[in-house]
Amino acid sequence: MSEFNHERPLIMHIDLNSCFATVEQQARPMLRGRPVAIVNRRSEHTAIVTASYEARAKGVKVGMRFKEAKALCPDIVALESDPSKYRYVYHRLLDIMNDYSAHVTMKSIDEGVIDFHDSPAAISGRDLEDIGREIKQRLKDEIGIWMRCNIGIATNRFLAKTAAGLHKPDGMDIITPENLRQVLATLELTDLTGIAKHNERRLNSVGIFTPIEFLDADVMALQKVVFKSVVGRWWYERLRGFEVDDVVSDVKRVGRQYVLESFDLTHDQIAKRLHHLCESVGSRMRSQNRAARGIYVYAKTLQRQYWHVSSLSILPFYSDQTIYAQARRLFDQAPGDLKEIGIHCYELEAIEDDQLSLFNDQIVHERQVTGAIDDINKRYGERTIHSANTLGTGIYVSQKIPFGSTRYL
Amino acid sequence: MNDETFLHERVEVIAIFGQGHHPCRPLKFRRASGREINISELGLHHPFGQGRKTLHIFDVTDGGADYRLEFDSEQLVWHLTMEADHYERI
Numbered sequence: 163m164s165e166f167n168h169e170r171p172l173i174m175h176i177d178l179n180s181c182f183a184t185v186e187q188q189a190r191p192m193l194r195g196r197p198v199a200i201v202n203r204r205s206e207h208t209a210i211v212t213a214s215y216e217a218r219a220k221g222v223k224v225g226m227r228f229k230e231a232k233a234l235c236p237d238i239v240a241l242e243s244d245p246s247k248y249r250y251v252y253h254r255l256l257d258i259m260n261d262y263s264a265h266v267t268m269k270s271i272d273e274g275v276i277d278f279h280d281s282p283a284a285i286s287g288r289d290l291e292d293i294g295r296e297i298k299q300r301l302k303d304e305i306g307i308w309m310r311c312n313i314g315i316a317t318n319r320f321l322a323k324t325a326a327g328l329h330k331p332d333g334m335d336i337i338t339p340e341n342l343r344q345v346l347a348t349l350e351l352t353d354l355t356g357i358a359k360h361n362e363r364r365l366n367s368v369g370i371f372t373p374i375e376f377l378d379a380d381v382m383a384l385q386k387v388v389f390k391s392v393v394g395r396w397w398y399e400r401l402r403g404f405e406v407d408d409v410v411s412d413v414k415r416v417g418r419q420y421v422l423e424s425f426d427l428t429h430d431q432i433a434k435r436l437h438h439l440c441e442s443v444g445s446r447m448r449s450q451n452r453a454a455r456g457i458y459v460y461a462k463t464l465q466r467q468y469w470h471v472s473s474l475s476i477l478p479f480y481s482d483q484t485i486y487a488q489a490r491r492l493f494d495q496a497p498g499d500l501k502e503i504g505i506h507c508y509e510l511e512a513i514e515d516d517q518l519s520l521f522n523d524q525i526v527h528e529r530q531v532t533g534a535i536d537d538i539n540k541r542y543g544e545r546t547i548h549s550a551n552t553l554g555t556g557i558y559v560s561q562k563i564p565f566g567s568t569r570y571l
Numbered sequence: 572m573n574d575e576t577f578l579h580e581r582v583e584v585i586a587i588f589g590q591g592h593h594p595c596r597p598l599k600f601r602r603a604s605g606r607e608i609n610i611s612e613l614g615l616h617h618p619f620g621q622g623r624k625t626l627h628i629f630d631v632t633d634g635g636a637d638y639r640l641e642f643d644s645e646q647l648v649w650h651l652t653m654e655a656d657h658y659e660r661i
Contacts (some may be wrong), residue, residue: 189615189630190637190655246628250617304592306615542622 166339167317167403172278174290175314175322176297178255179330181272183214185251186241188306197222197238199231203423204242206232211243215331248272251305258300262293273326275319277408290315294334317403323355339403346373346401356397364388377401416447416454417506423558425464425501432500436493437486438555439505441548444482447507448536453478453514454507457485459492462502469497478511481532482549575655584640584649597629597640602651608633 178184182200187193197217201208206229213222213231220235231238252271259266262284265277278285285293294313301309310332314325321342325335328345337345351362351373368388370376376397384394396406418439422432436459447454455478460470471492479485489505496503535547545556586597593616601607614630614637627642639653 185615191612191614191632192637192655246619247615247617250615540622543620543624546622 165402166342168339169317171290171315171317171322171336171338173316173319173322173405174276174278174294175273175316175319175326176255176259176276177273177312177314177323177326178251178309179272179312180212180214180218181251182212182243182248183217184308184310184331185247186244187214188308189247191308193239193241194308197235199228199238199240200243201228201240202243204240208240251309254305255301255311258297258304262297273323275322291334291336298332298334318400318405319407320355320400321403324349324353327353337403342403343374343377346377349373351376373401413450413452413510415458415506415508415510416443416450416452417458417504418442418446419502419504420559421502422500425499427500429494429496429498432503433490433493434551434555435559436489436503436505437549438552438559439503440486440489441482441545441552442559443505443507444480444485444532445536445539445544447510448480448513448532451513452510453480453512454485455479455509455511456507457488457492458506458508459489459496460504460506461493461496461500463497464499464501467497471495474509478509478513480513481528482535483528483532486549575653577653578651580651582640582649582651584642595627595629595642597631597649600638600640600649600651608638610638 183198186198186200187196195216196214197220198214199210199217199222200212202211206227208228210222210224210226210228210231212224217231217235217238220238222231222235222238228240248271252268255274256266256268259274259276263276263278263281265280266274267277268274278290294315297313298311301311312326312330312332313334314322314327314337315335316322316325316337321337324345325337326333328335328348335345351357351365351371352359354373354376357365365371365376365388368379368383370379370388379388379398381395381398384398385392386394388394389397399406420435420439422435427435455476456472456474458470458472460468462468473488473492475488479488485505485507493503539546580603582600582602584597584600586595588595593613595616596613597610599607599609610631611634612632614632616627616629619626619628619641625644627644629640629642631638631640636654636656638651638655641650641652642648643650
């Protein structure tokens with residue numbers, strides 16, 4: 163296959179770029195046109211989660227410490243993240259997208275894809291650029307006048323996302339076989355989604371330094387030499403506009419991490435924060451009707467060392483009590499000087515009915531108590547009931563922006 | 572960090588309940604001190620679930636400061652929960 167995909171471009175990628183900063187500027191009109199940074203914590207050492215376009219124009223980048231950002235942009239305003247606002251905007255965007263197709267996939271809290279292949283009625287003779295303009299206007303009408311999005315249209319998800327990144331903010335671009343080379347000529351390898359430093363090195367090692375050279379590479383070379391797997395063929399097809407990314411991934415693990423608010427906490431104080439994470443992970447897992455058999459606890463030290471340990475059980479577990487008991491046992495082996503802690507539950511499986519547990523009073527009791535706590539928390543709000551051990555940890559380990567998976571939005 | 576004040580002050584609000592994408596629009600509110608604030612723009616309205624209870628949060632401005640009003644849909648009362656006027660640096 164050396165030809166490009168010549169079918170009509172029917173994939174639309176929508177990206178609310180600088181989403182959280184834009185939403186804050188929408189909510190707080192006094193901040194519009196000013197450099198804004200969204201942070202997770204009120205301190206100079208906090209890292210920037212999102213920066214507005216005004217801040218980016220002055221060199222502020224995501225991940226940068228606020229102190230550094232302030233040096234570059236002295237009038238920058240830092241706001242603590244407000245996830246409920248962003249969740250609301252996510253749901254409004256999803257509602258709008260669902261009006262056009264039954265095949266909508268949200269890739270994260272601020273971006274999603276509409277597949278128009280099975281939506282002839284929604285298109286009804288219109289071109290996708292016209293629909294894109296309508297979606298942009300609906301965002302302004304239904305959420306607020308400051309809302310903007312980038313739209314990319316192509317024959318597959320990869321090129322649609324690439325197109326959405328070409329003219330930020332508020333851009334709209336189409337990639338077709340006719341302009342593909344012209345578009346790729348303006349990009350670096352690492353501008354392509356999925357090509358970070360590691361893959362760039364792989365490509366460089368065989369003399370591929372630009373997206374155009376990547377496009378012109380032989381499929382067998384990509385498959386046998388560069389990626390040494392079918393991934394090479396996928397890249398060959400992806401770059402030509404054929405769909406290889408329309409896959410639904412199952413939940414494989416549920417986890418949370420936390421950067422300690424202070425680096426002089428005792429082991430027991432850190433364990434309380436770990437307990438809070440366990441309660442949060444347990445609640446998320448049960449909301450998906452999942453139990454786990456594996457638990458993985460990790461930590462990063464001030465000396466930038468990574469410590470981790472895991473264990474696998476025969477029986478699945480899902481109560482906060484069991485998750486913490488296992489995590490605590492593992493965490494007691496952790497080194498000192500910790501900076502960050504995290505926990506994942508893995509080997510997930512559906513929570514089974516009580517039938518198998520009828521002969522085990524303890525398991526039935528645990529299930530009933532956990533169910534009752536979840537019911538109360540659903541009715542009266544998160545963490546209405548939680549362990550006494552995590553009293554007071556909520557002000558530190560509060561729920562932040564859920565990047566990546568949209569399952570818990 | 573910024574000149575944001577977080578509070579939980581009961582306020583009296585005049586609002587319009589109409590049609591369209593933003594059916595509830597607060598127009599004016601009176602603070603406990605008696606000061607009246609005319610709302611020039613509704614920035615964002617979003618619901619916030621507290622268990623089965625829903626709070627409706629309205630981020631608004633009078634052109635000089637931003638305010639956050641919360642409407643408790645169960646108790647039918649309004650609270651002013653945030654005001655921010657000139658967003659100073661950390």
